[in-house]
Amino acid sequence: MTLPAWDAPELKAGTMVRGALWLIQVVGEGHTFTKEQIRSAFPGISQADRRIRDLRDYGWVVFTNADDATLMAEDQRFVKAGVPVWDPAARRAAAPQKAISNKEKQAVMARDDYMCSICGVSGGEAYVDDSNQTAVLSITRRETVLPDGQERILLVTECKRCRAGSDDRPARADETVADIKALDPNDRRRLLRWIERGRRGSTALDRAWNNYRRLPADARDEVRTTLEG
Template sequence: MTLPAWDDPEFKGGTMIKCALWLVQEIGEGNTFTKEQLRRAFPGISQVDRRLRDLRDFKWVVLTSTEDASLLAEDQRFVRAGVPVWDPAARRAASPQKALSAKQKQAVLARDDYMCTVCGIGGAEQYADDSNQTAVLSVTRRLTVLPDGREETLLVTECKRCRAGDDGRPARSDEVVAEIKRLDPADQRRLARWAERGRRGSTPLERAWNAYRRLPEEARQEVRRALDT
């Protein structure tokens, strides 16, 4: 469909929709803008910042200096467009469900040890591959296929980066069970112990390898010579 112009006075879309069009038509993915630019584009609208943040519920990714340390306090970066909210059908299909209460969110975060269940990063930690970005955790809904084939929407803790990279496919616990059943009995028992403890164990071989890898290269050479003899 042809996009309406964000500043067309005849266009009757709400402020959130106009903000989305402004980002696409004036800023462009990957580029930065300032709060002042946003306010100048929408003069007289006191809640324009909040309407822009509402786009995150529709999988739009806009980072602030809190999440991207390379930005100044006044800057934001338009990373990626999400649901085309100017399309009424797409907007209705993706409309956020009833907001979670603070108590519900806190319970899920505590259950997940305040870590992203996708990549394992903790809240406010720096990403190993990008020290300019720190993890911001949120509680999201994930369509999940249970082992008996039932579908349920369940709550899960994710960091903003993993949430942005979500391809929309459901989590398949039925496939996980099938994969586990293909393991030999010893590995199934080991996995069951990991699940019971809530963390992965390691074998003596893995511990020895990790200890070897922590040595300086000269010491590793000495270890290799010792093993040769």
């Protein structure tokens, strides 16, 4: 398998993944590196050295002078590569996880207003496009890249249908910030208002359509007859 270049602009990965590739492609097993080299390799990324230390949770061996007395205080040695964290499936399989407690599940559902964080359907609610199917909510782990490049596993409320349709890619808060900053000032202000309200603004047409779709089928027929009459 050909590894992606650690500094490739098209590589959609967080600092931990890029750091792993940097260790392999630049430092090399058995060789030493310093925090200053990390800062030079990942300029503007806060706690890049911590993201590299996180690789230890995936079987990567990196020594400091606490592990190897021959090292200077500022030196670290890349001893051995572990799980190929650039492979999403391998990273997920090896990620240290603990069971989600009932208390955590209730707190996450309350935070998400007991709605799917992707489609917005509530638990037990029928889907608009399939009234024979009702939503079942659960709490799932979502691999997420934060705006500073830090990678974390976060808990979200998802319905069964959205969870089944999800792919292996992490949620990208860093790309979301970049997309928002690229908006023109008026659109950015409008989006910030939606964020503050916790919901998207809607037009009168949107509200009329949504209200119509919520009606039982017989009532929708009556509405059409009235409007066509």
